[in-house]
Amino acid sequence: MTDFLLGHFVYWSIIILLIIGLYGMMFKNNLAKKLIGMIIFQVSVIMFYVASAVKWSATVPVLDPVTGVADAAKYISPLQHCLMLTAIVVGVATSGVAFSLAILIYRNYKTLEESDLLNHMKSS
């Protein structure tokens, strides 16, 4: 049991991050807090990919004259990191759009509390 918990501690921490993110998005009333939840959620997915690329007794995927290219297994796979660079860029773009929408909402209604916003939307 302890082996199961400790052996997968990376995945447990990723699951905890995922749940924190989902909790923030679903239960927080303030839109800025929802956004923080969304970013935590995205980061947990990025951590998942990075964790999947970890390999002991291997080196960074840059050609090393000592190691050579004969044994490719001595390098870690660079693909996950490349994918996550793209995903980070996408995440930054998403939060940029989200923040600009939040600013627009604040200009229109002078509040970011979702319960107030729903009341305003119904009345107008």
Added chain:
Amino acid sequence: MVHNSPALVPLLFLAAAISIPLLAIRNEKVAYPVTMVASFGSVVISSYNILLVLRTGPLTYHFGGWFPPIGIEYVLDPLSSFVALVVNVIAFFVLWHASGIQEREIPGKSVPYYALAMLFLCGANGIIVTGDLFNLYVFLEIFSLAGYGLIGIGERQAPVASFRYLIMGTVGASFYLLGIGFLYIVTGSLNMADVRNILPHIPGNPAVAAALSLIFLGMGIKMAIFPLHGWLPDAYTYAPSTSSALIAPIGTKIAAYVLIRILFFVFGVELVSRSLPITDLIAWLSAIGILYGSVMAMAQNEMKRMLAYSSVAQIGYIGLGIGLANPLGYIGAVLHILNHAFMKGSLFLVAANLRKKTGRSDIANLDVSLRKKLPWSMAAFTVAALSMIGLPPTAGFFSKWYLALGAIDRGEWGFLAVILVSSLLNAVYFFRILEKVYLLPPPQTTGEDPLPEARTGWGFPVGEENYSLMIPVVIVSFSLLLIGLGNANIVKEVIQRVIPLGM
């Protein structure tokens, strides 16, 4: 066959999206012609593509000359070229229509608006042609981010609706990304065809099941399948009319297409319908969604909100066809992607014409004078409404017919009942409007004539319609009759060529 044309449409839209803000620095009137040229070009290229694909078989394009599975591959097979043609044709008519209402809906914002619309279509076409799972994620986010912008430009409440869509949509995309992460860990590949070949060698792997559930969940949010549809009604209601007419026919259909592509062409029918009961789950959720969407649509007082709830129901038909997982259901689902794009497109365009004419599109305000003021828009509305209800020979009948046959083929009588009941519910909420416009007596008036003699053009009564608003609506809705009459050819020549293996 390796060919350049799969990459042309996404690149054309990307080039248009970048060049519109640059060209429009001096004069913002340039934006609209550039948009129309790009949109018309995409229709031409995708028609050429589908003819080429039907004649010579699937086309592929390898980015940077890297061969799959290492490089990114673009694939046009009969299914993807068909969906691409549907998307580009409907987008062309919606953008044509946009010229008449842009002053009312998006005053002073036409340059960023058209650039975003181009980016939106770039993402849509990229999703359709790509054969790479991660590339699909990138295009999905391009598509969604442009969509949030298109919605947020609208009314005062639109940013709130768009924000909620953004949160839900990002969760969906992240679930999708997590799913392909699992898939990559077990297969070591991101190319769809390659993953398809590897998966049968690792039966019973729990990571594949996790990947499947996560991808279904993510795409279900984007597709607004029943319990995950929360973002849709507000987003469609408060968006500018052009955005509603662009996103309602294209947005959710793209997600449905991705679901079809990944469930049946990556995981395979055997896995999704027999080893794991994912398709049964989709079918039941969709059946509930059909009834829920129809009942909610009946309760709405505002036309765009009614159409939004009706979209939830119509997505259910596509989901039901996917969930049946037999050839008839699959034909029904793909045919309904075409039909619903044209039906919802023309209905939202009519709602836009109403808003332009009368300021609001509340159902309570509709009256008999509209049949003189907007005769062609109302005729278009009638055709599209009949198609939504599913009366032959309109297109809507035939997709429901295939879905019903598929349900009978599976022996699922419950789904057959859902299809029939929902047709009746559709009839209720559309005849409610048609009755107000065509059947009720004109309101009592004091003195002046409430229905002045209609203006005529080329010998036809055109009321007070604006040609640039009327012609696209009329073409889209009357082509529903053509699609209905020609549906046997579409099914035989296009859809039946790519029935997934093992159905």
